[in-house]
Amino acid sequence: MYTLLLCWRYLRTRWIALASVISVTLGVATMIVVNAVMAGFAHEMQSRIHGILSDLVFESHSLSGFQDPDWHMEEIRRAAGDDVEGMTPTVAVPAMLNFHVRGQWVTRQVMLIGIDEKTHAAVSDFGRYLQHPDNRSQLSFDLREGGYDTIDSQTKGETQVATRPALEGAGWPHRRMRVERERLWRERQAQERGTEQAGGGSGDGGSQSSGADSSGPVRPVDHQVDAVLAATNNAPAPEEALAPTAEAHPPTAPVDPFKAAKPEEGRTMDMAKEQFTGIVPGIGLASFRDASGVDRFLVLPGDDVKITFPTAATPPKAVTDTFTIVDFYESKMSEYDSNFVFVPIGQLERMRGMIDPQTGVGSVNSIQIRLRPGADLDAVRDRLRSAFPPDMYAVSSWKDKQGPLLSAVDMEMAVLNILLFMIVAVAGFGILAIFFMIVVEKTRDIGILKSLGASSAGIAGIFLGYGLFLGLLGAGAGLALGLGITWNINRIRVLVEWCTGERVFDPSIYYFFRIPTIVDPATIAWIIAGAVGIAVAASVLPALRAARLHPVEALRHD
Amino acid sequence: MIDTSRMEAPLLEVRGIHKAYRSGGGMLEVLRGVDFECPPSGFVAVIGQSGSGKSTLLHLMGLLDSPDGGEVLLGGERIDNLPASRRDRLRNTDIGMVFQAYHLLPELNALENVLAPLLVRHGVGAWFRHRKEARRRAEELLCRFGLSARLHHKPRQLSGGEMQRVAIARALVARPRLLLADEPTGNLDEASGAGILDALCELNRDDGLSIVLVTHDQSIARRADRIVRLVSGRVEGL
Ligand SMILES: Nc1ncnc2c1ncn2[C@@H]1O[C@H](COP(=O)(O)OP(=O)(O)OP(=O)(O)O)[C@@H](O)[C@H]1O
Ligand SMILES: [Mg+2]
Numbered sequence: 001m002y003t004l005l006l007c008w009r010y011l012r013t014r015w016i017a018l019a020s021v022i023s024v025t026l027g028v029a030t031m032i033v034v035n036a037v038m039a040g041f042a043h044e045m046q047s048r049i050h051g052i053l054s055d056l057v058f059e060s061h062s063l064s065g066f067q068d069p070d071w072h073m074e075e076i077r078r079a080a081g082d083d084v085e086g087m088t089p090t091v092a093v094p095a096m097l098n099f100h101v102r103g104q105w106v107t108r109q110v111m112l113i114g115i116d117e118k119t120h121a122a123v124s125d126f127g128r129y130l131q132h133p134d135n136r137s138q139l140s141f142d143l144r145e146g147g148y149d150t151i152d153s154q155t156k157g158e159t160q161v162a163t164r165p166a167l168e169g170a171g172w173p174h175r176r177m178r179v180e181r182e183r184l185w186r187e188r189q190a191q192e193r194g195t196e197q198a199g200g201g202s203g204d205g206g207s208q209s210s211g212a213d214s215s216g217p218v219r220p221v222d223h224q225v226d227a228v229l230a231a232t233n234n235a236p237a238p239e240e241a242l243a244p245t246a247e248a249h250p251p252t253a254p255v256d257p258f259k260a261a262k263p264e265e266g267r268t269m270d271m272a273k274e275q276f277t278g279i280v281p282g283i284g285l286a287s288f289r290d291a292s293g294v295d296r297f298l299v300l301p302g303d304d305v306k307i308t309f310p311t312a313a314t315p316p317k318a319v320t321d322t323f324t325i326v327d328f329y330e331s332k333m334s335e336y337d338s339n340f341v342f343v344p345i346g347q348l349e350r351m352r353g354m355i356d357p358q359t360g361v362g363s364v365n366s367i368q369i370r371l372r373p374g375a376d377l378d379a380v381r382d383r384l385r386s387a388f389p390p391d392m393y394a395v396s397s398w399k400d401k402q403g404p405l406l407s408a409v410d411m412e413m414a415v416l417n418i419l420l421f422m423i424v425a426v427a428g429f430g431i432l433a434i435f436f437m438i439v440v441e442k443t444r445d446i447g448i449l450k451s452l453g454a455s456s457a458g459i460a461g462i463f464l465g466y467g468l469f470l471g472l473l474g475a476g477a478g479l480a481l482g483l484g485i486t487w488n489i490n491r492i493r494v495l496v497e498w499c500t501g502e503r504v505f506d507p508s509i510y511y512f513f514r515i516p517t518i519v520d521p522a523t524i525a526w527i528i529a530g531a532v533g534i535a536v537a538a539s540v541l542p543a544l545r546a547a548r549l550h551p552v553e554a555l556r557h558d
Numbered sequence: 559m560i561d562t563s564r565m566e567a568p569l570l571e572v573r574g575i576h577k578a579y580r581s582g583g584g585m586l587e588v589l590r591g592v593d594f595e596c597p598p599s600g601f602v603a604v605i606g607q608s609g610s611g612k613s614t615l616l617h618l619m620g621l622l623d624s625p626d627g628g629e630v631l632l633g634g635e636r637i638d639n640l641p642a643s644r645r646d647r648l649r650n651t652d653i654g655m656v657f658q659a660y661h662l663l664p665e666l667n668a669l670e671n672v673l674a675p676l677l678v679r680h681g682v683g684a685w686f687r688h689r690k691e692a693r694r695r696a697e698e699l700l701c702r703f704g705l706s707a708r709l710h711h712k713p714r715q716l717s718g719g720e721m722q723r724v725a726i727a728r729a730l731v732a733r734p735r736l737l738l739a740d741e742p743t744g745n746l747d748e749a750s751g752a753g754i755l756d757a758l759c760e761l762n763r764d765d766g767l768s769i770v771l772v773t774h775d776q777s778i779a780r781r782a783d784r785i786v787r788l789v790s791g792r793v794e795g796l
Binding site: 002004005006009010013444445447448449450451452453454455456458550551552555 | 617620622623642643646647648649650651655657661662663664665666670674675677678679682728
């Protein structure tokens with residue numbers, strides 16, 4: 001009983017010992033926050049990577065792929081058994097995406113991925129990343145009649161999300177409006193031509209509007225682009241963001257991206273009612289996020305783009321075709337969002353000539369496989385590897401594909417944890433020193449207690465209990481502080497940004513609007529146990545010293 | 559514990575005690591075969607010059623130290639070679655000690671200081687079972703020594719005489735058979751010292767408590783039934 005009582009009394013009369021515990025508190029708090037944020041990032045990244053990639057990817061080594069995906073899928077199902085929940089074939093090919101914005105052609109290097117819109121969403125979270133609610137439940141490569149999300153559906157009602165008013169009118173309304181504007185502009189153009197000719201002026205006057213007629217960018221248009229960009233940048237209200245873009249369209253639209261790509265049938269397409277083959281480009285290809293976190297769109301669903309890609313022939317030839325954007329894909333992994341363009345697989349196979357003219361059987365590059373929940377990823381992968389000749393096919397899991405990235409994150413977390421634990425260990429030495437001081441100071445009291453019949457173990461218990469108590473206190477305070485910071489980290493970020501005027505967390509870099517955190521109870525338990533363990537370990541030596549004190553010498557001590 | 563057949567035997571007996579301290583190069587022999595006994599309900603004073611080893615002897619009797627040779631017997635049983643846990647227990651239950659410098663615990667108030675031996679004896683559970691009784695006993699003792707108004711004072715708020723009375727109350731709270739007092743009046747003025755001494759005599763007379771009192775003051779020693787003088791490490795009978 002005296003152990004407890006004295007423990008408590010020493011604690012109450014020696015607040016200075018708490019100072020040594022502050023570093024434990026800070027260490028624990030930091031570890032909790034860092035782990036939560038790192039785990040949040042890692043989880044976010046993993047779920048994104050996994051959301052994009054299916055559990056397993058079965059692919060051929062060659063770009064031209066392998067024939068007859070249905071037969072392969074049968075074989076895979078036979079080899080993997082019940083573990084397979086869904087499969088879908090894909091064709092992936094590097095390509096160039098060209099679109100026309102503000103009088104300039106923008107060309108991007110992309111990965112063109114042919115997917116089966118019926119089954120693709122079943123093997124990955126692909127569907128979740130689309131911007132139209134109906135496409136999220138079932139993707140269609142037909143342009144939708146409006147209804148695209150103006151608030152990012154993945155942010156779960158987060159208030160700080162900048163809206164995307166540009167997507168308000170996307171879809172058929174946007175397309176109709178654009179076609180109408182182009183028509184008006186062409187008419188005016190024709191009129192101007194008429195008046196100019198009537199006035200005896202030649203058409204080579206180098207006027208701004210005629211400059212825009214050529215497909216290459218020329219100075220006058222550049223002026224206009226500069227003006228538009230300036231207007232865009234100066235306009236803080238998101239609603240205005242689109243306006244200049246739309247305004248910029250008419251003068252530049254004559255560089256008609258689809259004029260050359262008339263439907264093969266030879267009849268004139270009614271642009272306001274018809275579309276080309278639908279595509280879903282990554283949102284990063286079509287937009288950029290400005291410094292205030294607002295997404296500026298260069299093209300919208302309803303706009304047409306050109307894509308150049310190699311055929312499957314040897315040697316490959318480049319073919320170009322026109323496509324209509326029907327939705328955007330936003331996985332929040334900028335690597336993917338600015339690289340992937342999804343097209344219907346059948347169309348792509350046909351355009352690339354991947355369908356055998358005799359049998360009508362297509363080839364694909366890969367088969368995406370989703371496993372039933374709880375299936376052993378690596379075991380199934382190994383089974384598939386042994387079932388197919390390894391010189392022709394590669395089977396990899398999503399973890400294999402992103403192995404270096406994931407292990408880099410793990411590594412980073414491990415190193416950070418070691419470093420932070422060092423801080424707590426340093427705090428341990430602080431406790432050790434302070435406890436030694438207290439033991440020296442209390443030497444006589446220890447002698448008194450021994451003269452009253454206290455055992456050595458009991459004396460040691462006082463100091464061990466003291467250490468335990470301080471450790472618990474420090475770790476508890478650290479826990480509270482850490483969780484407090486973790487749960488309010490986004491508010492703190494805003495506060496820090498407001499105080500310093502610096503952006504701590506740039507959404508245009510991270511593609512999140514808030515810092516993701518995951519509080520893992522097991523991690524916290526480890527941290528707390530570690531901190532308390534260190535505090536107790538630091539009090540072991542002083543406690544032993546106290547227990548070993550000779551009673552007579554302790555009594556003589558002054 | 560007490561064997562009735564040996565009732566007449568001395569309560570405390572010290573036989574041929576040797577104790578030497580290593581000092582500098584050689585050994586300093588403080589006690590060289592001290593024989594000494596205290597009967598039940600006896601009051602023995604140990605006197606001797608400063609440095610003659612009185613405190614050393616008392617510590618040996620109180621099991622705070624172990625002798626180099628000889629033996630210490632309590633109630634006829636040898637106690638100096640018992641295992642540490644038994645010696646801790648004996649110190650707690652059978653022997654009460656009072657020191658010249660009071661040796662109260664500064665973090666505890668007077669009442670808690672008196673309760674300390676009982677706190678040491680009982681674990682948490684047992685303490686809560688015995689708490690009431692223990693408190694009553696401690697308050698009774700403090701009242702008896704005229705400290706009823708000082709129960710919740712910390713040692714530093716008490717005078718020397720009051721502190722020594724608290725220390726005596728503490729030594730008695732566990733109802734020991736033997737009280738060892740090392741110059742309990744050494745730090746006190748004459749009046750307070752006399753008060754302490756009166757209290758001890760009264761305990762010896764009324765409660766039948768055996769007391770071994772160490773002092774270098776002849777006048778104090780005369781209050782005892784017997785006086786033992788330590789001279790150059792041996793007992794010199796009077
Ligand atoms: N730990 C020790 N190491 C060395 N010598 C010691 C030690 N403890 C005591 N002594 C020596 O033993 C001798 C006896 O000491 P002790 O305290 O028993 O004397 P005392 O008779 O109580 O004296 P006083 O009346 O002044 O209290 C002294 O000479 C002292 O120097
Ligand atoms: Mg002495």
